[in-house]
Amino acid sequence: MTAPSRVFITGASSGIGAALAREYAASGATLGLLARRQSLLEELAASLPFPERHRIYAADVTDYVAVASAANDFIAANAGADIVIACAGISYGTLTERPADLAVFDAVFATNLNATVATFAPFIASMKQQQGPRRLVGIGSVAGVRGMRGAGAYCASKAAVHSYCESLRLELRDSGIKVVTIVPGYIDTPMTRNNRFPMPFLMPAERFAAQARDVIARGASYRVLPWQMGVVAKLLRLLPNALFDAAFSRAPTKQRQGEA
Numbered sequence: 001m002t003a004p005s006r007v008f009i010t011g012a013s014s015g016i017g018a019a020l021a022r023e024y025a026a027s028g029a030t031l032g033l034l035a036r037r038q039s040l041l042e043e044l045a046a047s048l049p050f051p052e053r054h055r056i057y058a059a060d061v062t063d064y065v066a067v068a069s070a071a072n073d074f075i076a077a078n079a080g081a082d083i084v085i086a087c088a089g090i091s092y093g094t095l096t097e098r099p100a101d102l103a104v105f106d107a108v109f110a111t112n113l114n115a116t117v118a119t120f121a122p123f124i125a126s127m128k129q130q131q132g133p134r135r136l137v138g139i140g141s142v143a144g145v146r147g148m149r150g151a152g153a154y155c156a157s158k159a160a161v162h163s164y165c166e167s168l169r170l171e172l173r174d175s176g177i178k179v180v181t182i183v184p185g186y187i188d189t190p191m192t193r194n195n196r197f198p199m200p201f202l203m204p205a206e207r208f209a210a211q212a213r214d215v216i217a218r219g220a221s222y223r224v225l226p227w228q229m230g231v232v233a234k235l236l237r238l239l240p241n242a243l244f245d246a247a248f249s250r251a252p253t254k255q256r257q258g259e260a
C-alpha cells in the first residue's frame with residue numbers, strides 16, 4: 001500500500017488513537033481527528049507535521065448524527081478517505097446483579113460497538129467509488145476472546161466488535177474495501193494505567209501504532225498485537241470451560257464506574 005493520504009480516527013485525543021494519529025501524520029497523511037475533548041485534539045493537531053492539513057471534530061461518538069456530519073465534512077474536504085479507524089472506546093467493570101450497571105452496559109455498547117458502525121457507515125458509499133487501497137479498521141480486544149468476571153459489558157462489547165467486523169468484511173468483500181480487525185492485548189494508555197492486575201506483554205502505544213499501521217497496510221483481516229498476546233488468545237479460545245472457569249473464577253476485576 002502506498003502512503004495513505006487521508007485517515008479518519010475516532011478516539012484520537014488519547015492513548016492508541018493519538019499514537020495512530022502521530023504515526024500516520026509522520027508519513028504525511030491528512031487526518032480527521034474525533035473525540036470529545038477538543039483541547040486535547042487541538043494540542044495533538046498542533047504538534048503534528050502540517051497541522052493546517054488536519055481537521056478536528058469535538059464530538060461524542062454516541063451522537064451518531066454528529067459522527068456522520070464529521071465524516072461527511074472530512075469526505076467533502078478531502079474528496080474521500082483511505083483509512084477509517086474506529087478507536088473510541090470505554091472500559092468499566094460491571095456486575096449484572098447491580099441495577100446501576102445496566103446503564104453502564106448501555107454506554108459501553110453504544111461507545112464500543114454501535115459507534116463503530118456509526119463511524120464506518122457514512123464512509124462506505126464514497127469509498128466504494130474510490131480506487132486504490134481502502135480500509136475500515138475496528139479495534140477489538142483480547143478481552144473479547146473469553147468472558148472475564150466483572151467485565152461482562154466490556155468483554156461482550158469487544159466480542160461483538162470482532163463479530164461485527166467479520167460480518168462487514170464479508171459484506172464488502174467485492175467492493176475493494178478491506179475490513180481490518182485489530183485486537184490489542186495490554187497497551188500502555190490512560191485506559192490501562194489504573195488496572196489492579198498484572199498486564200503481561202504490556203506494549204507502549206507508539207510501538208502498537210507502528211505495528212498496527214503495517215497490519216492495516218497489508219489489509220490483514222484480524223491481528224492480535226503484540227503477537228505474544230495472539231498466542232495467549234489462541235490458547236484461551238482452546239481452553240475447555242471447566243479449565244477456564246477454574247483458572248479465572250478468582251481473577252482480579254476492573255474497577256466499576258465511580259469505584260476508587
Ligand SMILES: NC(=O)c1ccc[n+]([C@@H]2O[C@H](COP(=O)([O-])OP(=O)(O)OC[C@H]3O[C@@H](n4cnc5c(N)ncnc54)[C@H](OP(=O)(O)O)[C@@H]3O)[C@@H](O)[C@H]2O)c1
Nearest residue numbers: 011013014015016035036037060061088089141187189191
Ligand atoms: N489500552 C489497552 O490495553 C487496550 C486493550 C484492548 C483494546 N483497547 C481499545 O483501544 C481503544 C483505545 O483505547 P485506549 O487504551 O487508547 O484508551 P484511552 O486512552 O482511554 O482513549 C480512549 C479514547 O476514546 C475516546 N472516547 C471515549 N468515549 C468517547 C465518546 N463517547 N465519544 C468520543 N470519543 C470517545 C476518548 O476521547 P474523549 O474522552 O476525549 O472523548 C479517547 O480518545 C478502545 O477501543 C479500547 O477499548 C485498548
